[in-house]
Amino acid sequence: MKSFSFITLFFFFQYVQVMAQNEGTEDLVISGKLEGANREPVLFANVGLYSAKDSSLVGGAVSDETGKFEIAAKPGNYFLKISYLGLNEKIVPSVVVDNQDVDMGTLSLKPDARELEELVVRGEKSQMELQLDKRVFNVGKDLSNIGSNASDILNNMPSVTVDVDGNVALRGSGNVRILIDGKQSGMVGMNPAEALRQIPGDLIESIEIITNPSSRYDAEGEVGILNIVMKKNIRYGLNGSFTGTAGYPANFGGSFNINYRKKKVNLMASYGNIYRNRPGSGTSRQVYNSADTSFVYEQDNNRNRSGYSNSFMVGMDYFLNSRNTLTGTLSYRNSRNTNKTMLAYRDFDFNNILTRTVVRTETEQEPRNNLEAALNYNKTFERKGQSLAFSAKYILSDETEAAKFNESVKGEAANVVQRSYNTEDEKNILFQLDYIHPFRGDAKLETGLKSSIRLLDNDFSVHQQDQNGDWIILPRFDNRLAYDEKIHAAYLMASNQFGKLFVQAGLRGEYSDILTKLKKTNLTNHRKYFNLFPSLHLSYKLQEAQTLQLSYSYRLSRPGFRDLLPFSNFSDSRVFRAGNPLLNPEYTHSFEAGHLLNMEKGTLLSSIYYRHRLGVVENITSVDSTGFTRITPINLSTGDSYGFEFNLTYDPFAWWKWTANANIFRAVNKGVYQDKVLSSDTYSWTGRVSSKVTLFQDVDFQSSINYRAPRKTxxxxxxxxxxxxxxxxxxxxxxxxxxxxxxxxxxNTRKQRRIVESAGYYSKSEFQWRARQFLVTFSYRLNRSKEREPRIDEDSGDED
Known part of the structure; x- marks a missing residue:
């Protein structure tokens, strides 16, 4: 907390100092008033001040609520350019500033009906945009995303699946890195599955799918990166959007995203609140048969997760000048869930005769807090494309899971009463520096440094009440994990265009220093290693409408925090999911080739890919003679994945839009566990088809279907x-x-159905995390048009 206070004070004093310096400069003022055809004031129009000598932009302003504007200027010769959506652009020549302020009087703007009509048609963002090393999906165009959360939105992305437990997978692999605004975030740090459900979808602008990341990105993530881009707005004046949602089962929320920009300061704030009640249910059947013992039992699982979350962000951009920007943000997220579970076990003998029924109930309180402070500095140079960026972030997170259990046998008076505590505290410190230097033509060199420190402390224990009412710790489920992770990285990347061929090659080096310590059993695992991660991207323009892309990257996947925990949720007393503190990273060689075809009424992006993995982590199920099932991750095998993927957008008519995507793949894994060969060779696919029809010009109807085919494990x-x-x-x-x-x-068909088989053991289960959901959402845009959003020029920071 002291470090956070220091960062906040540093940002505050820097702001005061810059403001004080700025107040010391004396400029003259060019002022005026804008009117429309009916003499009404024109609000929030852009007024640019250009040098008469070389037509360079030297200043600008936006008209206020009365149509008036003021621009600070030094003595010289200028001209004004005034633009506003739906009005003719106006040029005011020969603006001369001598030794006094200049009043331009009233300036009239005329409507341009033709321009407005074209903007309504062409201004809408496409749902998918292709860039050299990523695909960008603008989520607001998908009606099924409105009123949802980040987990729901990710499940609608091509080649992305989210299982009933909230675990995210890309192209069939769960080793995917999840970032927010391109950076590590405490929002998805300790418990990504639950954290993603707490992020309101109304605050999300787009999702970037990066299957072969370049060297500028962290090497973490075997199958790639999913980057969640949050909404931002730096339009002049007061702008924003407000959203309210109501649904059944209970799903109520509201959010807003606003900003106010005037001259050199842009103030921004966003807030999202969600309350949800998520009933879920499932069944399973376990059969165990060995020389020593045999048993059969069925389980009914009924769960209800309810709770609220609040996400709040405030920030400020200060434009020191046209080429230097300082940004500070402060984010806070708080949630509190109440989870209730009832498990009913029915034990049978092998004649299928019921022998006893056991009922186990759980009530869990789960508060979570996350605080983030970030400071960013961005500088652009006179040479187009040259830039320098520095960012620092400090993150504090804490989570507590406190549960009470009661287990009883039907017909017996005695109960088993238990409780568990699981506290997780996390601290992150990140520093990053990136520099881009362009050369003659299209050549460019990028380099950067990054350091991250992650400190976690997890204390877990299970207590059982004895006959006297005293609580006794169960030694088997009692320990404390300290996880210290320090990663230091540097990268160098070059790119250039040779006719129709674009080449980008990079090399990233990462030094990892990771200490895992179980304090109560004194088990320590300290790993230090250095790796080089090359990347290569090629793009060749076959024709005006066709582009071919080739890429390669070498990556790793470090074990997640929960994969290292030797203890986990104690909800099911017969099935225990535990981590493995001795897990090692996975390493992956990834190759991909893609072809983009731009058609008159759509686009088709098709890709083939191959991944070779070493040290593949898989969850292994084992059962002891008492019927106790343990699920533990281990570095089991090597793996090979081959796949074909396509994304199609097709608009047969202006009022009808189709999108379709599919990922067809083969995955081969083979390894040895306890002297037994475990292998799988599966062919599978996932797909989504969506149709959107516009009726009566202002009504949209969308239908979509998601499918995930069976697969072997x-x-x-x-x-x-x-x-x-x-x-x-x-x-x-x-x-x-x-x-x-x-x-x-x-x-009501989104259910996870799974079969597990090993020597003498068989399990079949079905579970539905959330039932069918009905939602109604209202959105309101303040001083913003739906048809057209402004574009910010990245080199100058000016609004286009």
């Missing part, structure tokens, strides 16, 4: 899963408001 198989989503939206309030009604999982 090293100890069994996962069965097929599918769901259907529908959405209907209409614009109101002259296009500034939108009402959306949607239903997710229309047929």
């Amino acid at each position: 090293t100890q069994g198989r996962d069965l097929a899963q599918y769901s259907i989503d529908l959405g209907l939206s209409r614009d109101i309030l002259k296009g500034r408001g939108t009402v959306t009604a949607s239903v997710r999982d229309l047929l």
Whole structure:
């Protein structure tokens, strides 16, 4: 907390100092008033001040609520350029500033009906944008994303799946790195699955899928990176959006995202609140048969997770001048969940006769807090494309899981009463420096440094009440983990264009210093290693409408925090999920080739890929003679994955849009565990098809279907899963408001079904995390048009 206070004070004093310096400069003022055709004031129009000598932009302003504007200027010769959506651009020549202020009087702007009509048609962002090393999906265009959370949105992305436990996988692999705004965040640090459910989807701008990241990105993430880009806005004046959501089962929330920019200061704030009640249920059947003992039992699982979360961010951009920007943000997220579970075990003999029924209930309180402070400095130079960026971030997170259990046998008076505590405290400190230097033509050199420190402390214990009412610790489930991670990295990357061929090559070096210590059993694992991670991207323009891309990267996946914990949730007394403090990283060689075809009414992006993995981590299920099942991750095998993927957008008519994507792959894994060969060779695929129809110009109807085919694992198989989503939206309030009604999982079929088989053991389970959901959402845009959003020039920071 002292470090956080220091960062906050540093930012405050820097701001005061810069403001004081700025106040010392004396400029003259060019002022005026803007009117429309009917003499009404023109609000929030852009007024640019240009040098008459070389037409360079030297200043600017935006008209206020009365149409007035003021621009600070030094003596000289200038001209004004005034622009506003739907009005003709106006040029005011020969603006001469001598030794006094200049009053331009009233300036009239005329409407341009043709320009407004074209902007309405062409200004809408496409749902998918292709860049050299990533695909960008603008989530607001998908009606099924409105009123949802980050986990739901990710599940709608091509080649991304989210299972009933909230675990995210890309192209069938769970080793994917999740970032927020391109950087590590405490929001998805300790418990990503639950954290993603707490991020309101209304605050998300886009999702970037980076399957072969370049060297500028961390090497973490075997299958790539999912970057969640949060909404930002630096338009002049007061702008924002407000959203409210109501749904059944209980899902209520609201959010806003606003900013106010005037001259050199941009103030921004966002807030999101969610309350949800998520009922879930499932069944399973376990069969165990060995020379020593045999048993069969069935389990009914009924869960209800309810709670709220609040996400709040405030920040400020200060534009020191046209080429230097200082940004500070402070984010806080708080949530509190109440989780209730009832498990009913029915024990049978091998004649299928019920022998006893056991009922186990759980009530868990789960508060979580996350605080982040960030300071960023960005500088652009006179040479186009040259830039310097520095960022620092400090993160504090804490989470507590306190649960009470009661287990009883039908017909017996005695109860087993237990409780568990699991406290997780995390601290992160990050520093990053990036520099881009362009050369003649299209040549460019990028380099950077990064250091991150991550400190975690986890204390876990299970207590059981004896006959006297005293609490006794169960030694088997009592320990404390300290996890200290220090990663230092540097990268160098060069790119250039040779005719139709674009080449980008880079090399990243990372030094890892990771200490894992179980304090109560005095087990220590200290690992230090240095790796080089090359990357290569090639892009060749075959024709005007066709582009070919080739890429390679070498990556690793360090074990996640929960994969290292030797203890976990104690909800199910017969199935225990535990981590492995001795896990080592996975390493991956990834190759990909892609072809982009731009058609008159759509685009088709097709890719083939291959990944070779070493030290693949898999969850292994083992059962002892008492029927106690343990699921533990180990470095089991080597793996090879081959796949074909396509993304299609097709608009047969202006009012009808189709999108479709599919990932068809083969995964081969083979390893040895306890002298037994475990292997799998599976062919599988995932896909999504969506249709969006515009009716009566302001009504949109969307339908989509998601499908996940069966697949084999090293100890069994996962069965097929599918769901259907529908959405209907209409614009109101002259296009500034939108009402959306949607239903997710229309047929209530999104269930995880799994079979696990090993020597003498068989398990079949089915679970549904969340039932069918109905939602109604209202969105309102303040001083913003739905059809067209402004673009910020990255080199100058000016609004286009």
